[in-house]
Amino acid sequence: MPAALPPFGFEDLFDNAPCGYLILGPDGRIEMVNSTLLGWVGRTREELIGKKVPELLNIAGRIFYETHFAPLLRMQGFLNEIALDLKSAEGKRLQVLVNAIERQDVDGQPVATYVVLLPASERRRYERDLVDARTKAEAGLLAEREVSEWREQFIAVLGHDLRNPLASITGAARMLLGEPLSEKGVRIVALMQGSVTRMAGLIDNVLDFARGRLGGGIGLVRDANAPLEPVLVQVVDELRAGALERKILAEYSLTEPVLCDRGRIGQLVSNLLGNALTHGAADEPVRLRAFTETGILEISVANGGVPIPEKVYPNLFQPFFRGEGHGSHQGLGLGLHIASEIAKAHDGEITVVSDQTETKFTFRMPTAAP
Amino acid sequence: MSIETRNNLNIRGSGDRAIIFAHGFGCDQNMWRLVSPAFEGDFQTILYDHVGAGGSDLSAYDPPKYSTLSGYADDLVEIGNMLDLNGAIFVGHSVSSMIGILASLKVPGMFGKLVLVGPSARYIDDVDYIGGFSQDDIDELLGSLADNHMGWSAAMAPVIMGNPGRPELGEELSNSFCRTDPKIAQEFARVTFTSDNRADLRHVTAPTLILQCREDIIAAENVGDFVRRNIQGSRLVLLDATGHCPNLSAPNEVIAAIRDFV
Numbered sequence: 294m295p296a297a298l299p300p301f302g303f304e305d306l307f308d309n310a311p312c313g314y315l316i317l318g319p320d321g322r323i324e325m326v327n328s329t330l331l332g333w334v335g336r337t338r339e340e341l342i343g344k345k346v347p348e349l350l351n352i353a354g355r356i357f358y359e360t361h362f363a364p365l366l367r368m369q370g371f372l373n374e375i376a377l378d379l380k381s382a383e384g385k386r387l388q389v390l391v392n393a394i395e396r397q398d399v400d401g402q403p404v405a406t407y408v409v410l411l412p413a414s415e416r417r418r419y420e421r422d423l424v425d426a427r428t429k430a431e432a433g434l435l436a437e438r439e440v441s442e443w444r445e446q447f448i449a450v451l452g453h454d455l456r457n458p459l460a461s462i463t464g465a466a467r468m469l470l471g472e473p474l475s476e477k478g479v480r481i482v483a484l485m486q487g488s489v490t491r492m493a494g495l496i497d498n499v500l501d502f503a504r505g506r507l508g509g510g511i512g513l514v515r516d517a518n519a520p521l522e523p524v525l526v527q528v529v530d531e532l533r534a535g536a537l538e539r540k541i542l543a544e545y546s547l548t549e550p551v552l553c554d555r556g557r558i559g560q561l562v563s564n565l566l567g568n569a570l571t572h573g574a575a576d577e578p579v580r581l582r583a584f585t586e587t588g589i590l591e592i593s594v595a596n597g598g599v600p601i602p603e604k605v606y607p608n609l610f611q612p613f614f615r616g617e618g619h620g621s622h623q624g625l626g627l628g629l630h631i632a633s634e635i636a637k638a639h640d641g642e643i644t645v646v647s648d649q650t651e652t653k654f655t656f657r658m659p660t661a662a663p
Numbered sequence: 664m665s666i667e668t669r670n671n672l673n674i675r676g677s678g679d680r681a682i683i684f685a686h687g688f689g690c691d692q693n694m695w696r697l698v699s700p701a702f703e704g705d706f707q708t709i710l711y712d713h714v715g716a717g718g719s720d721l722s723a724y725d726p727p728k729y730s731t732l733s734g735y736a737d738d739l740v741e742i743g744n745m746l747d748l749n750g751a752i753f754v755g756h757s758v759s760s761m762i763g764i765l766a767s768l769k770v771p772g773m774f775g776k777l778v779l780v781g782p783s784a785r786y787i788d789d790v791d792y793i794g795g796f797s798q799d800d801i802d803e804l805l806g807s808l809a810d811n812h813m814g815w816s817a818a819m820a821p822v823i824m825g826n827p828g829r830p831e832l833g834e835e836l837s838n839s840f841c842r843t844d845p846k847i848a849q850e851f852a853r854v855t856f857t858s859d860n861r862a863d864l865r866h867v868t869a870p871t872l873i874l875q876c877r878e879d880i881i882a883a884e885n886v887g888d889f890v891r892r893n894i895q896g897s898r899l900v901l902l903d904a905t906g907h908c909p910n911l912s913a914p915n916e917v918i919a920a921i922r923d924f925v
Contacts, residue, residue, distance in 0.1 A: 320905065321905070321906065321912075345878070345905075345906075347880060351803065352796065352800040352803065352804075353800060353801075353803035353804035353806065353807040354807060355880050356796075356800075356804050356856075356880075356881060357804065357807055357808070357811070359689075359879075359880060359881050359906060359907040359908070360687070360688055360689030360690070360757075360881065360907065361689045361690070361811070363906055363907070363908060363911075363912070364689065364690050364694060364908045364911050365690070367908070367911040367912060368690075368693055368694075368696070368911065375811060376807070376810040376811050377807075378807070417810060420810065421810070424809060
């Protein structure tokens with residue numbers, strides 16, 4: 294004969310709900326427990342009535358219950374989503390999430406506590422995986438940071454060590470020019486000075502690129518008060534000194550103050566001029582034009598020669614991009630990239646137009662902060 | 664940063680004598696909310712949070728300093744010095760019993776009397792000593808703390824704020840109830856449950872009252888009795904309260920016992 298089904302309703306819901314139920318007395322002792330929970334922990338009702346919740350927990354859970362669960366429940370009257378481990382009679386663990394609410398009399402004294410327990414083993418595993426993943430990610434980040442600090446230091450030292458001998462060569466070349474020199478000697482010193490200028494520019498570009506890639510970006514020290522023109526004149530003079538046979542025509546009309554990092558703008562112009570000298574036709578002049586007009590600074594550098602093929606336009610400002618030909622005069626392919634980064638840092642941009650007549654790079658930026 | 668902010672100092676009441684309450688592991692000064700008001704009529708009451716707990720300044724948490732209970736005791740001494748405490752009454756719950764003892768040894772005279780609620784000089788069993796826990800138990804505890812802070816740190820506050828049954832829990836409290844940075848909580852648990860202050864007890868000279876609960880698995884009766892035997896002249900009162908937090912479960916009994924002693 295089949296066993297009679299229990300009457301469906303609240304009592305059966307309490308006893309056979311798909312979650313564990315406990316009702317605790319005012320002293321925290323178990324007064325009622327449902328069959329679902331008894332099944333989980335493998336205990337009889339008689340064993341649990343009159344006991345306290347820690348009886349069902351592992352030792353860590355007991356400490357947690359006494360130091361967090363019980364006091365918090367008393368203070369705020371409820372608890373949600375507390376993770377605990379139930380210990381069964383056979384010593385097995387069951388991870389559960391626990392909610393509890395304290396029922397109080399009119400004076401706020403606890404009368405009973407209702408506790409609901411839901412199995413949460415899968416969830417706990419998932420959460421622990423997440424915590425593990427986060428711990429790993431944090432460790433990775435820390436290691437990455439160490440490497441990056443080391444690299445930053447390396448770059449600083451490298452920059453210093455590379456620039457020092459260059460400064461000595463510059464000084465020596467200047468001293469040589471004070472000596473009586475043959476015509477050939479003067480030309481050789483000019484070549485040396487040109488190489489030094491180019492080398493200094495390369496070092497700046499490499500260091501800036503490495504720093505930018507490390508997340509430092511192009512640092513700016515903006516100043517609207519000091520004039521920009523002398524800086525540009527000096528850049529042009531340096532490049533002229535290294536390319537005596539080339540003609541650089543410069544035209545300045547800087548009438549408005551420009552809020553910019555003058556050293557950086559000098560570097561930008563030096564890169565554009567260097568690019569024009571390298572890739573432009575040797576028998577045509579390089580034309581620099583720098584002017585301000587209604588809140589805009591515009592500096593253009595133009596050269597003659599073979600136009601840039603349209604298909605490489607999108608790659609011009611990419612790092613390590615190098616045009617065709619000219620073997621030994623090729624740089625690292627960082628000049629235009631750094632120039633465009635400097636432009637961006639100034640809220641400006643560099644555009645290019647290239648045809649049979651000329652190839653012209655134009656830098657535009659607002660003279661004042663936006 | 665001021666000590667007031669660092670330790671979320673709350674001074675109330677009026678009276679010639681000061682009584683300072685220190686909370687234990689797991690919560691903050693709210694632990695004393697049912698006890699400290701009873702002393703405001705005739706005492707200056709001082710409540711504070713250990714750095715890392717409740718409304719303390721988490722940025723002040725300096726891992727090396729707080730890797731021992733002595734670091735916490737230094738904070739207590741600083742509070743005492745700032746308030747010019749002399750002969751004050753110290754009431755410490757759980758691990759703060761030992762923090763108070765350490766502070767009283769650093770500056771004799773700052774505390775005239777000590778009240779230790781559920782004290783334990785060592786939680787882990789040792790040769791000829793039963794603290795109640797093994798090292799494995801404590802390691803497991805640290806793991807279970809990690810499990811719980813997942814849900815706590817982010818989700819607890821809004822839930823508490825939406826509790827219509829307890830309107831007295833204002834926004835201020837709801838955001839700080841036993842809240843703590845999970846990493847700090849773990850570290851405080853480690854410091855608490857691996858501490859060994861048995862050798863400090865015999866140096867205590869201040870009159871000391873021990874309040875011992877029944878069925879306290881954190882600090883069982885034998886543990887409280889060890890403290891009593893090792894502090895010369897100390898008294899132990901066995902409360903009717905059960906568990907580890909009589910300041911919440913039986914505040915009136917705790918108040919009466921303290922009153923009787925001071």
